[in-house]
Structure formats: C-alpha cells, structure tokens
Amino acid sequence: MMDDIDRIMEVMEAAFEPRWGEAWNRRQISSSLALPHTDYTLVGEKGGTPEEGKPAAGFALIKIAPGEEELLLIAVRPEHRGRGLGKRLLDIFANQARKRGAERIFLEMRANNPARALYESHGFEQIGTRKNYYSMDNGDKIDAITFARTL
Ligand SMILES: CC(C)(COP(=O)(O)OP(=O)(O)OC[C@H]1O[C@@H](n2cnc3c(N)ncnc32)[C@H](O)[C@@H]1OP(=O)(O)O)[C@@H](O)C(=O)NCCC(=O)NCCS
Known part of the structure; x- marks a missing residue:
C-alpha cells in the first residue's frame, strides 16, 4: 500500500520542473517529517x-x-491545476495555523514563480527578498521572495 511519503513524492516528481531546483528528495521529506514541528x-x-x-x-x-508557521512546500499535479486545489491547501493551512494560535504565516518562493498570483490573492504580502537563494540546475541563481500573511 502507498504510504503518505510515496504520495508526496509522486506529486513532487510530477509538479516541480527540475530546472528550478525547488523540489525536495525523499530523504529531505522523511527527515523533515520525523521532526515534531513539521x-x-x-x-x-x-x-x-x-x-x-x-x-x-x-x-x-x-x-x-x-505564533508563526511556515509553508515549506505546496504542489498540485499539473493535470489537476487551476481548479482551486492550491487555494484549498492554503485555506487548510491558514485554518489549522489559526487554531494552533498562530498570528502570522510565512512562505518563500523563487522570484519568477507564477504561484505569486495565488499567494497574493490569498492575502500574502511580500516582506523580503533573499538574493541568489535558489540554485538552478544549470548553476544560475534566483532570488527568493518571502511573503507573510496576518491571520
Ligand atoms: C502553485 C500550485 C500549487 C497552484 O496549484 P493550483 O491547484 O493550480 O492552484 P489554484 O487552482 O488554487 O489557483 C490557480 C492560480 O495559481 C496561479 N498560478 C500558480 N502557478 C501557475 C502557473 N504555473 N501558471 C499559471 N498560473 C499559476 C494563478 O494565479 C492561478 O489562477 P487562475 O487559475 O485563475 O489562472 C501549482 O501551480 C504547482 O504545483 N506549481 C508547481 C510547484 C510550485 O511551484 N509550488 C510553489 C512553490 S513551493
């Protein structure tokens, strides 16, 4: 039977374009989920x-x-995009964070990610930039943009 790490990795492999270098590998996912705060x-x-x-x-x-929670990764398979599943995942996160007592939620994305429109429509605002934070598969660097939303 598929376990949840298999399910996450299947979506990861389908959703992230390798050239941006954003996807996590299985070991990164399992070790982060082994921590109590993930x-x-x-x-x-x-x-x-x-x-x-x-x-x-x-x-x-x-x-x-x-008090402050962070969206580390969000992904939807390409064939299921544009139907509100990304928004739904953000809604679930915001609601759970609010119930746990968080006042702000954060996320970080590569500067040219079109997901920006989704985050801004969800009430996230840019609060900072990290220069050359992401490494592309060809060695080029891209800035990261940090967003926050008050709950
Ligand atoms: C970001 C992502 C999770 C959105 O999932 P989704 O189910 O399509 O989200 P929704 O249907 O709720 O919202 C769609 C909106 O997202 C925005 N958007 C995000 N990625 C987009 C893309 N590649 N092209 C066009 N619009 C995009 C648009 O504003 C779009 O609105 P529209 O449908 O009215 O044009 C999905 O595009 C994805 O998996 N991208 C690849 C992984 C990634 O970059 N994740 C974010 C960094 S961790």
Whole structure:
C-alpha cells in the first residue's frame, strides 16, 4: 500500500520542473517529517482527503513554530491545476495555523514563480527578498521572495 511519503513524492516528481531546483528528495521529506514541528496535508482531486490507497492530487508541507508557521512546500499535479486545489491547501493551512494560535504565516518562493498570483490573492504580502537563494540546475541563481500573511 502507498504510504503518505510515496504520495508526496509522486506529486513532487510530477509538479516541480527540475530546472528550478525547488523540489525536495525523499530523504529531505522523511527527515523533515520525523521532526515534531513539521506536518503535511494531502488533497485528492476533489479537494477532500484522498481515498485510502489512492494517489494524492496535491500536498502542502508545513513548519509549525509558536505564533508563526511556515509553508515549506505546496504542489498540485499539473493535470489537476487551476481548479482551486492550491487555494484549498492554503485555506487548510491558514485554518489549522489559526487554531494552533498562530498570528502570522510565512512562505518563500523563487522570484519568477507564477504561484505569486495565488499567494497574493490569498492575502500574502511580500516582506523580503533573499538574493541568489535558489540554485538552478544549470548553476544560475534566483532570488527568493518571502511573503507573510496576518491571520
Ligand atoms: C502553485 C500550485 C500549487 C497552484 O496549484 P493550483 O491547484 O493550480 O492552484 P489554484 O487552482 O488554487 O489557483 C490557480 C492560480 O495559481 C496561479 N498560478 C500558480 N502557478 C501557475 C502557473 N504555473 N501558471 C499559471 N498560473 C499559476 C494563478 O494565479 C492561478 O489562477 P487562475 O487559475 O485563475 O489562472 C501549482 O501551480 C504547482 O504545483 N506549481 C508547481 C510547484 C510550485 O511551484 N509550488 C510553489 C512553490 S513551493
């Protein structure tokens, strides 16, 4: 049977373009999920929890710290995009973070990621830039942009 790390890795491999160097490998995912302050959400293609044994359409990986939480990764399979699953994953994260008492949520993305429009429509605002933070597969560097949203 598929475990949740398999489901996350399947979405990861389908969703991230290798040239940007954003995807995490299996070891990075399993070691981060072994930490007590990391959590994840899976969605099926209709936006609910995926059925037992079925692949996921999308996932979010979250870092929980007192008062402030961070979206580490979000991804939806290309064939399921544009139907609100990304927004749904952000809604679930924001609601859970609020219930845990967080006042702000954060995320970071490469400067040219079109996901920016999704984050801004969800109330995130740019708060900073990290120069040359991401390394592309050809060695070029891209800035990271940090966003925050008050809950
Ligand atoms: C970002 C991502 C999770 C959005 O998932 P989604 O299910 O399509 O999200 P929604 O349907 O809720 O919102 C779609 C909106 O996202 C924005 N968007 C994100 N990525 C986009 C892309 N590659 N091309 C065009 N619009 C994009 C648009 O504003 C779009 O709105 P529209 O459908 O009205 O044009 C998905 O595009 C993805 O997996 N991208 C690759 C992984 C990635 O870069 N993740 C973010 C960095 S961790």
